Amino acid sequence: MGDAIIKFPTRQPKKSRFGRNNIVGYLFISPWLIAFILFGLIPMVVSFGLAFTNYHILRGWDFIGLDNFHRMFYEDRRYWNSVRATVKYVIIAVPLRLVFALAVAMLLNTKRRGVAFYRAAFYAPSVVGGSIAVAVMWREIFAREGLVNYLIGQFGQESIWWLGHPDYAIWTLILLAAWQFGSPMLIFLAGLKQIPGQLYESASIDGANGIQKFFRITFPLLTPVVFFNLVMQLIAGFMTFTQAFIITNGSGRPLDTTLFYALYLYKRGFETYEMGYASAMAWVMLVVVALLTAIVFATSARWVYYESQEGK
Amino acid sequence: MKSKRALLITLLILVAMVLPSAAVFSQDETVELRMAWWGSQTRHDKTIAVIELYETLNPNVDIVYEPSGWDDHWTKLATQAAGGDLPDIIQHDYQRIREWVANDLLLPLDEFIESGVIDTTNIADASLAGGIVDGKLYGFNLGNNSETFVIDVDALEAAGVELPPVDWTWADFEEMALKLAASGVYAAGGNLHFSEHWKGLYISCCDSYAYNAEGNGLGYTEEEDQYFVDYLNMLLRLQDAGAIPTLEETTANANTSVEDSYIVTGQAAIEYGWSNMIVAIWTAAGEDRNFIEWTVPRVVDGLPRNYIKPSMFFAISKDSDKAEEAAKFIDFFTNSIEANEILFAERGVPVSSAVREALSSQLGPAQQEMFDFLGVVEGYNSPIRPPDPAAHADINSNVYLPQVVEPILYGMMSPEEGVKILRDEAELLLSQ
Numbered sequence: 001m002g003d004a005i006i007k008f009p010t011r012q013p014k015k016s017r018f019g020r021n022n023i024v025g026y027l028f029i030s031p032w033l034i035a036f037i038l039f040g041l042i043p044m045v046v047s048f049g050l051a052f053t054n055y056h057i058l059r060g061w062d063f064i065g066l067d068n069f070h071r072m073f074y075e076d077r078r079y080w081n082s083v084r085a086t087v088k089y090v091i092i093a094v095p096l097r098l099v100f101a102l103a104v105a106m107l108l109n110t111k112r113r114g115v116a117f118y119r120a121a122f123y124a125p126s127v128v129g130g131s132i133a134v135a136v137m138w139r140e141i142f143a144r145e146g147l148v149n150y151l152i153g154q155f156g157q158e159s160i161w162w163l164g165h166p167d168y169a170i171w172t173l174i175l176l177a178a179w180q181f182g183s184p185m186l187i188f189l190a191g192l193k194q195i196p197g198q199l200y201e202s203a204s205i206d207g208a209n210g211i212q213k214f215f216r217i218t219f220p221l222l223t224p225v226v227f228f229n230l231v232m233q234l235i236a237g238f239m240t241f242t243q244a245f246i247i248t249n250g251s252g253r254p255l256d257t258t259l260f261y262a263l264y265l266y267k268r269g270f271e272t273y274e275m276g277y278a279s280a281m282a283w284v285m286l287v288v289v290a291l292l293t294a295i296v297f298a299t300s301a302r303w304v305y306y307e308s309q310e311g312k
Numbered sequence: 313m314k315s316k317r318a319l320l321i322t323l324l325i326l327v328a329m330v331l332p333s334a335a336v337f338s339q340d341e342t343v344e345l346r347m348a349w350w351g352s353q354t355r356h357d358k359t360i361a362v363i364e365l366y367e368t369l370n371p372n373v374d375i376v377y378e379p380s381g382w383d384d385h386w387t388k389l390a391t392q393a394a395g396g397d398l399p400d401i402i403q404h405d406y407q408r409i410r411e412w413v414a415n416d417l418l419l420p421l422d423e424f425i426e427s428g429v430i431d432t433t434n435i436a437d438a439s440l441a442g443g444i445v446d447g448k449l450y451g452f453n454l455g456n457n458s459e460t461f462v463i464d465v466d467a468l469e470a471a472g473v474e475l476p477p478v479d480w481t482w483a484d485f486e487e488m489a490l491k492l493a494a495s496g497v498y499a500a501g502g503n504l505h506f507s508e509h510w511k512g513l514y515i516s517c518c519d520s521y522a523y524n525a526e527g528n529g530l531g532y533t534e535e536e537d538q539y540f541v542d543y544l545n546m547l548l549r550l551q552d553a554g555a556i557p558t559l560e561e562t563t564a565n566a567n568t569s570v571e572d573s574y575i576v577t578g579q580a581a582i583e584y585g586w587s588n589m590i591v592a593i594w595t596a597a598g599e600d601r602n603f604i605e606w607t608v609p610r611v612v613d614g615l616p617r618n619y620i621k622p623s624m625f626f627a628i629s630k631d632s633d634k635a636e637e638a639a640k641f642i643d644f645f646t647n648s649i650e651a652n653e654i655l656f657a658e659r660g661v662p663v664s665s666a667v668r669e670a671l672s673s674q675l676g677p678a679q680q681e682m683f684d685f686l687g688v689v690e691g692y693n694s695p696i697r698p699p700d701p702a703a704h705a706d707i708n709s710n711v712y713l714p715q716v717v718e719p720i721l722y723g724m725m726s727p728e729e730g731v732k733i734l735r736d737e738a739e740l741l742l743s744q
Binding site: 057058059060077078081143144161162163164165166248249250251252253254255256259267270271272273 | 390391412417558564705709710718719
C-alpha cells in the first residue's frame with residue numbers, strides 16, 4: 001500500500017540526504033538557515049566558550065576555567081543585587097500581569113456591541129509594549145510633574161520622586177508590566193471561547209453563582225492556557241531589559257533596585273567590555289530559567305486539566 | 313533538468329546580490345575615510361558641515377561619518393575594535409586613551425607632525441601634552457577645557473550673595489549654598505557626587521589624585537580618606553538643608569536634557585561641569601540671562617583644583633591604511649579658520665592661537681566667557697594628572713556610585729564605612 005502512495009523511493013532508493021532534490025530545498029530555506037547559523041547557532045557556541053574566559057573586548061582573552069562563576073557567586077555584590085531585583089520583579093509582575101490578563105479577557109468574552117473594538121484597544125499597549133516610546137511615556141507619567149504626582153496632588157499628597165526612591169522605583173516597572181497584559185489576554189480569550197456554553201447553563205440551572213462558576217468551570221478548563229501563559233511570561237519576565245534600560249536610563253538606580261539581570265549583563269558586556277563574564281552570566285540565566293520551566297512542567301500534572309485525559 | 317535550472321537561477325540571484333558591493337571596491341582614486349565621534353545634535357551638525365566643506369575642497373576624499381551619543385560611541389567602537397574594523401579617525405577621550413594605547417589600537421601621530429602634515433606651529437606644547445601616552449602623541453587635542461561652576465549671576469544677586477573669590481573653598485561654597493537655599497534656589501544642579509569631585513579633591517588637598525601615577529592603586533593614603541569623608545558629610549548637610557537636590561531627586565531626573573537642567577530652568581544658581589558646557593546652557597537659557605564661569609572650590613588651605621584638560625582628541629586607528637589622509641583632515645580641523653568658524657569652539661577653546669585670534673572678534677557672550685575663564689584658570693591651575701587607569705570605568709560604575717556614594721547619600725551607610733569600601737574594592741580592581 002505504501003508503494004502506491006510514495007513514489008520517490010523507486011526512483012531514488014536511499015540516496016544520500018543531500019541528494020539533488022534536497023539541494024534545491026536547502027537553497028530555498030538558505031536565507032533562514034544562513035541567518036540562523038550566523039546569528040543564532042555560532043554566537044551561542046561562541047558565548048558558551050567565552051563563559052570560561054576573561055574575554056575583554058579591548059584586551060583579548062585567556063582561558064580561566066570556572067573563575068567567572070566563582071566571581072559571580074562569591075565576589076560580585078552587584079550580581080546579587082541584580083538577582084534580587086529580577087526575582088522580586090518576576091514574583092510580583094508575572095502573577096499580576098496574568099491576573100489582569102484573565103480579568104480583562106473575561107470582560108471581553110461577552111457578546112456586547114463593539115467588543116471587537118475593545119479587544120483591539122486593550123491589546124494595543126502590548127503591541128507597542130516593548131517599544132522605546134512606551135517606556136519614555138511611562139517615565140514621564142512618573143516624573144516630578146507627571147500624571148501620577150498630579151493625581152495624588154489632588155488628594156493633598158506631597159509629590160514623590162517615584163523613579164529616585166529605592167522603595168518605589170521598581171513598582172513603576174511592575175505596573176508597566178501589568179499594564180502590558182495584551183498577549184496573555186488574547187490567549188486567555190481564545191481559551192475562554194473554547195469552554196462549552198452548556199456547562200454554564202446547566203450550572204445556572206443548578207443554582208451556581210458567578211464565583212462558583214469561575215472556580216468550578218472556567219478556571220479548571222482554562223488551566224492548560226494558564227500553564228502556557230505562565231511559562232511564557234516567566235521566561236519573558238526574567239529577560240526584561242528594554243523597560244528598565246529606558247526608564248532608569250540603564251543605570252539600575254536607585255541603589256540597584258531596578259538592576260535587572262539582563263540589564264546588568266548588558267552593562268558588563270558593553271559598558272565595561274567584559275564579554276567573558278557577561279557570557280557566563282547569560283548561561284547561568286539560561287540554566288536557571290530552564291530549571292524553573294522544568295519545575296513548572298513537573299508540577300503541571302497536579303493542576304493542569306486536559307480534557308483528553310478525562311477517561312484516564 | 314528542472315532542479316538544475318532552479319539551482320542556476322538561485323546562484324544567479326546570489327551573484328547579483330553580491331555584485332554591487334563588489335563594484336565599489338573596483339573604483340580607485342577616491343579615498344574613503346571613516347570617522348566617528350560622540351556629541352549633541354549641535355556638534356553633529358557643525359562637524360558634518362566641516363566634513364562637507366573638506367570634501368568640496370578635496371573632491372577625491374569621501375568621509376563616511378558615524379556620529380552618536382557618548383555611550384553608543386564607545387559600545388560601537390569596542391565591537392568594531394574586536395572585529396578589526398575601526399574607523400580611521402576616532403574622537404577619543406582623556407579618560408580612555410591610555411587603555412586604547414595599551415591595547416595597541418591607535419597610531420602614534422608624531423611622524424605626521426615631523427613631516428608637517430599636521431601643522432603645529434601655532435599650538436603650544438602644553439596643549440598637546442595631554443594626548444601623549446608613553447612618550448608618543450596618540451591623541452590630538454581638539455580644544456581646551458577646564459572644570460567649572462557655571463554661576464547664574466542674577467540668581468546670586470537676587471539672593472544677595474556676592475561672587476566668591478577665585479580661590480574659594482568648599483567651606484565658602486557651603487556658606488553660600490545655605491544663603492542661596494534661603495532665597496529658594498539650589499546651589500547645584502545635582503552632580504556634586506560625581507567621581508570627578510573625588511578625583512579632584514585629592515589634587516586640591518594633597519597634590520595627588522584619586523589614582524597613583526602608575527594607575528595600579530589609589531593615589532592617597534588611608535589617613536587622607538578623611539578628606540573625602542568630610543566632603544561627603546558636607547553633601548549630606550547640604551542635602552538635609554535643601555541647598556542641593558537630594559539623590560532621590562537627581563536620580564529621578566537622570567534623563568533630563570540641557571533644556572530642563574536646573575541652571576536653565578532657574579531652579580539652581582550653580583551647575584558643575586566642563587567649561588565648553590556654557591555654550592549649550594546659554595543657548596538653552598536664552599540671551600537675556602547672565603552666566604559666568606567660575607573655578608571649582610578647593611579644600612580649605614588647599615591647592616587649586618582646576619587644571620586645563622584636552623576636551624577630546626582625534627586619534628587614528630592602528631589599522632588605518634589611509635593614515636596620512638586622516639592626518640590631513642585633522643590638520644584641517646585644527647588649523648583651518650574657515651572650519652573653525654563653523655565649529656566655533658564647541659569642543660572647547662581651540663588650541664591654535666591663529667584660530668583663537670580669528671574667532672575673537674566674532675565671539676558671542678557664551679564663547680567669550682569660556683575663553684576668558686580659560687585665561688583665568690591659567691593663573692589658578694594645577695598640572696594635569698595622568699589619564700585615568702583602565703579600571704576607572706569599572707570602578708566608577710560598579711563601585712563608586714552603586715556601592716559607595718549612593719548608599720551614603722540615601723542615608724543607608726556612613727561616609728566612613730563607604731570610603732573604606734571604596735578603598736578596598738578600588739584597590740582590588742586596580743591591582744588586576
